[in-house]
Amino acid sequence: MIEVAGGTYEELCHYPAWHQFFGSGGRAAAVLATLGVPARLHTFADAASTSRRKALADAFGFEALCTTGAPEVLFEYFHALTPVQYVPSFEPLEDPTRHIHVKGDQVIRFGMLEGDAVVEARQCVYDPQTPVSPAQFAANGSRAEELAVVCNLGEAEQLTAQFGPEACAVHLGKVAKVAVVKAGAAGAWVVSDGHLNVIPSYRTASVFPIGSGDVFTAAFAQAWMAQGRPAPEAADFASRATALYCSSMSFPTQDIMATEAAALVPVTLRRPLAPRPRVYLAGPFFTMAQRWLIEEARRELGHVGLDVFSPFHEVGIGRSKEEIVELDLKGLNEADVMVAMLEDLDPGTLFEIGYATRSGKPVVCFARSGHDGDLTMLGGSGAEVTADFATAVYMTAWAAYGTACT
Numbered sequence: 202m203i204e205v206a207g208g209t210y211e212e213l214c215h216y217p218a219w220h221q222f223f224g225s226g227g228r229a230a231a232v233l234a235t236l237g238v239p240a241r242l243h244t245f246a247d248a249a250s251t252s253r254r255k256a257l258a259d260a261f262g263f264e265a266l267c268t269t270g271a272p273e274v275l276f277e278y279f280h281a282l283t284p285v286q287y288v289p290s291f292e293p294l295e296d297p298t299r300h301i302h303v304k305g306d307q308v309i310r311f312g313m314l315e316g317d318a319v320v321e322a323r324q325c326v327y328d329p330q331t332p333v334s335p336a337q338f339a340a341n342g343s344r345a346e347e348l349a350v351v352c353n354l355g356e357a358e359q360l361t362a363q364f365g366p367e368a369c370a371v372h373l374g375k376v377a378k379v380a381v382v383k384a385g386a387a388g389a390w391v392v393s394d395g396h397l398n399v400i401p402s403y404r405t406a407s408v409f410p411i412g413s414g415d416v417f418t419a420a421f422a423q424a425w426m427a428q429g430r431p432a433p434e435a436a437d438f439a440s441r442a443t444a445l446y447c448s449s450m451s452f453p454t455q456d457i458m459a460t461e462a463a464a465l466v467p468v469t470l471r472r473p474l475a476p477r478p479r480v481y482l483a484g485p486f487f488t489m490a491q492r493w494l495i496e497e498a499r500r501e502l503g504h505v506g507l508d509v510f511s512p513f514h515e516v517g518i519g520r521s522k523e524e525i526v527e528l529d530l531k532g533l534n535e536a537d538v539m540v541a542m543l544e545d546l547d548p549g550t551l552f553e554i555g556y557a558t559r560s561g562k563p564v565v566c567f568a569r570s571g572h573d574g575d576l577t578m579l580g581g582s583g584a585e586v587t588a589d590f591a592t593a594v595y596m597t598a599w600a601a602y603g604t605a606c607t
Contacts, residue, residue: 203422205230206243206303206318207311207330207415209254214278214411217589219450222253224276225311225330225415231261232419232442235452238427240264243301245271245315268301271315281411281591282501287314300341307426309418310343317341325349326422327377328414329356338377349379349425349432351418357382365474366390370397379425379432383417385505386598387474389440393432400436401467405448407587408595416446441465468599477508478601481533483553484542486513494542498567498594502540505598510536533557540597543568546575558582563600567593 207226212219223231226244233240246254246267258265275288299316308322312330320327325345329335335356338348350373352360357369366384373380374392383389389400420442424435441462445453453462480502485491495513502509510532516525533539539557541550543566557564564584568576576586585600587593 202239202241202305202307203233203427204241204243204303204305204308204322205233205311205419206301206308206313206320208274208313208315209242209244209246209257210274210276210314212276212278212411214281216280217409219281219409219411222257223412223415224274225328225412225418226313227254227257228412228415229309229311229419229422230263230265231257232416232452233423233427234261234263235454236420236423236442236458237455238423241266241305243303243318244268245299245301245313247271247273268299271299274314278411280497281409281589282504282594283497307422308345309422310338311415311418312336319343320345323347324426326351326418326426328352328418329360330414331356335360347379348377349381349421350377351381351383351421353383353414354385367397381421381432381436383414384474386468386595387470387506387602388468389417389436391433391436398433398436399470400433400440401469402599403441403444403465403467404599405444405465406592407589408447408592409450410447410591410595413443413447416452417443438462468602470602474506474602477506478537479508479510479535480597480601481536481539481553481557482509482511482542483539483550485545485547485550491542491545494544497590498540498542501590501594502597505594507598507601529553530556533562534560536562538563538565538597538601540565540593541567543576554579554584558584565593565596565600 205226208224209227210224211222230240230242241264243266248269251267254265254267277286301318304321306323308320308325310318310320310327320343322345324347326349327338328351361369361372363369363372366382370380370382370390370392380392388402391398417439421435421439424430424438442453486495499509499511512529516528566584566586569588585596
C-alpha cells in the first residue's frame with residue numbers, strides 16, 4: 202500500500218478542452234491504481250463535497266480519506282501551458298495550521314494549496330508542487346528513512362540556490378537518498394548514491410502537459426518503492442509513463458507500459474543546455490490577437506529553456522523595410538530552429554518559413570486555422586505542423602536540443 206498525501210481539485214482547460222476532477226493527489230492515486238498498486242489518498246475537502254473524492258476513488262479503485270474544513274478549488278487554464286488561475290484566488294486558501302498527518306511504510310507527499318501534510322515514513326517520494334517558495338521536506342517536521350525528492354527545475358533552483366539541472370540534482374542528492382530534477386523536454390537529472398544519470402524525455406506526436414508532473418511522480422514511486430527498482434531505472438519508467446499520458450490524456454496500464462512504452466523514441470541531447478538554444482519566433486503582430494499569440498509563444502518557449510529571437514521584440518516596426526529584412530534574416534541565420542505562428546497564413550511568415558527550410562533549419566508550425574491544402578508545401582518540405590499550442594512548444598524544444606521531430 203502506498204499512502205498518497207496531496208490535493209484534489211477540479212481542473213478546467215479551454216484549449217484543448219479538458220474538464221476533470223483530479224489534482225496532484227487524486228491523479229497520483231489513480232495512476233498507482235491503474236498500474237496495479239494499492240493506494241490510499243489523504244486529502245482535504247469541503248464538508249459538503251467529500252462525495253467527489255469518494256467517486257474518484259471508486260472509479261479508479263483506491264481508498265480516499267478526507268480531512269474536511271478546506272474550500273473547493275478550481276484550477277483553470279486558458280491553454281495547457283498557461284500559468285494556472287486558482288478559483289478562489291490562492292491567498293485566501295493558505296492556512297498554515299491546517300495539516301494532514303500521514304504515517305506509513307511508503308508515502309508520496311505533494312505540496313498542497315489548502316494546508317500541508319506531515320509525513321512519517323520508511324520511504325517517501327516528495328514533490329513540492331509549487332512555483333512559489335517550495336519548502337524543504339523536513340521543514341514541517343516530516344521524516345523518512347529513505348527520501349526521494351522529485352521536482353521540476355524551477356522548484357529545484359529555489360530549493361538549492363543552484364542553477365541548472367545537474368547542479369541542483371547534485372546538491373539535493375546530498376540531503377536525500379535520491380534526487381530527481383526534471384527539465385521538461387530535455388529530460389531529467391537523477392542523483393542516487395552519489396552517481397549522476399541523465400534520463401531522456403520521449404517524443405510523442407502530441408503533448409498535453411497538465412498533470413504530467415503528477416504522473417511522473419506516481420510512476421517513479423511505483424517503480425522505486427513498490428518494485429524496488431534502482432532510481433535511474435525508476436525515473437526512466439516514469440518518463441515513459443509520462444510520455445504516454447501526455448500523448449493520450451489517459452493513464453497507462455501495466456499492459457501498455459509493457460508494450461507501447463518500449464517503442465517510444467528518446468530525445469537525444471546533442472548539445473548542452475547552456476548556452477540556451479536559440480529559436481526564431483515568426484508570426485504576424487499587427488492585431489491584438491496576433492500580438493497576444495506572439496507574447497504567449499515567447500514566454501512559453503523561454504520556460505522550456507530556449508533563447509527566443511522575436512522580430513517584434515528584437516527589431517520592431519519603426520525601421521525601413523530594408524533594415525527590418527536585414528535584421529530579421531540575421532536573427533534567422535543565427536537561430537538553431539524556427540517556430541511559426543500561422544494563425545493567419547501571413548505572407549511575411551510564409552517567406553521566413555521558406556527561407557529557414559532552404560537554410561536547412563528545423564521548422565515547427567502552429568496552425569489552427571486554414572485548410573489542409575494551404576499547408577501542403579510546409580508539411581511536404583519537412584516542417585512539423587500541429588494545431589496544438591503546447592505540442593508546438595515541445596516540438597520546438599526537441600528540435601532545438603538537437604533531435605529532429607517526428
